[in-house]
Amino acid sequence: MKKAIIIGASSGIGYELAIQLAAQDYQLGLMARRQERLEELSARLPGEHFVQITDLLDADKARSQLAALLEVMTDVDLIVVNSGVGASEKNLDWVVESEMIDVNVRGFTAMSMDAMNYFILRGSGHLVGVSSLAAHFSTGLALTYHGTKAYVSSYLNGMRSRAIHSKLPITITTVEPGFIDTPMLENRPMGTVPVEKAVSQIVRAINLKKNRVFITRRWMIVAGLFYILPNWVIRKFA
Numbered sequence: 001m002k003k004a005i006i007i008g009a010s011s012g013i014g015y016e017l018a019i020q021l022a023a024q025d026y027q028l029g030l031m032a033r034r035q036e037r038l039e040e041l042s043a044r045l046p047g048e049h050f051v052q053i054t055d056l057l058d059a060d061k062a063r064s065q066l067a068a069l070l071e072v073m074t075d076v077d078l079i080v081v082n083s084g085v086g087a088s089e090k091n092l093d094w095v096v097e098s099e100m101i102d103v104n105v106r107g108f109t110a111m112s113m114d115a116m117n118y119f120i121l122r123g124s125g126h127l128v129g130v131s132s133l134a135a136h137f138s139t140g141l142a143l144t145y146h147g148t149k150a151y152v153s154s155y156l157n158g159m160r161s162r163a164i165h166s167k168l169p170i171t172i173t174t175v176e177p178g179f180i181d182t183p184m185l186e187n188r189p190m191g192t193v194p195v196e197k198a199v200s201q202i203v204r205a206i207n208l209k210k211n212r213v214f215i216t217r218r219w220m221i222v223a224g225l226f227y228i229l230p231n232w233v234i235r236k237f238a
């Protein structure tokens, strides 16, 4: 039986990912803060699964919670670090900004590092990190969020080099979504895709052990443009 842990499984992409991985016979470990959402999800999935509450704002405690889940599940093949916070940055409010940094950078790093160390000891595995198209540009209204996602993509790139140098069969997949219809989106910009469609593309990338995937693929062209176009053009549209 294949086994996976999804960190950030209580909503949006992580919730749908649990549904689609369970349909492929994965046994799942479901992590996030909202226990009732995770229990409800676990109950609707075929098979038997595990629920572990965690709050990435307390990275040290989250590390122990991930370790406990890994111990109880044993022999986990896949760990998806999906938890993320994206909030309005109109007011440059430190409470808002620091939560994004703590979850998207500090919490993300703690989970990814422990996942990698687990796979090295196990001899194989697959780490998936959910970054964003936002990794490739920034705007005056979303500075910290974009900065945190640039960190996520860069970190996973480095982790991939480490995995390759280890000569172990460890895959690192960077997922970079554009606009996906989840509770995180305040409005529905042009190009927003249903979460079911987005997650089926993520699952395909996982099954193919891709290094990196844009969701949907058209965003790869947009990301490329951000490196070519002058900043004043990007400022006009983003």
Ligand SMILES: NC(=O)c1ccc[n+]([C@@H]2O[C@H](COP(=O)([O-])OP(=O)(O)OC[C@H]3O[C@@H](n4cnc5c(N)ncnc54)[C@H](OP(=O)(O)O)[C@@H]3O)[C@@H](O)[C@H]2O)c1
Pocket: 007, 008, 009, 010, 011, 012, 013, 014, 031, 032, 033, 034, 035, 037, 054, 055, 056, 057, 082, 083, 084, 085, 086, 103, 130, 131, 132, 133, 134, 176, 177, 178, 179, 180, 181, 182, 183, 184, 185
């Ligand atoms: N939707 C998009 O258009 C889009 C685009 C690009 C990238 N992304 C990325 O995709 C990922 C999933 O986002 P989503 O769109 O599915 O949003 P979402 O529906 O708001 O889901 C966010 C998930 O993160 C978890 N989370 C938030 N704060 C947490 C904390 N302190 N500790 C542990 N878990 C926490 C939430 O669980 P609890 O609240 O229960 O803890 C929830 O499961 C994020 O990393 C996001 O940045 C989304």
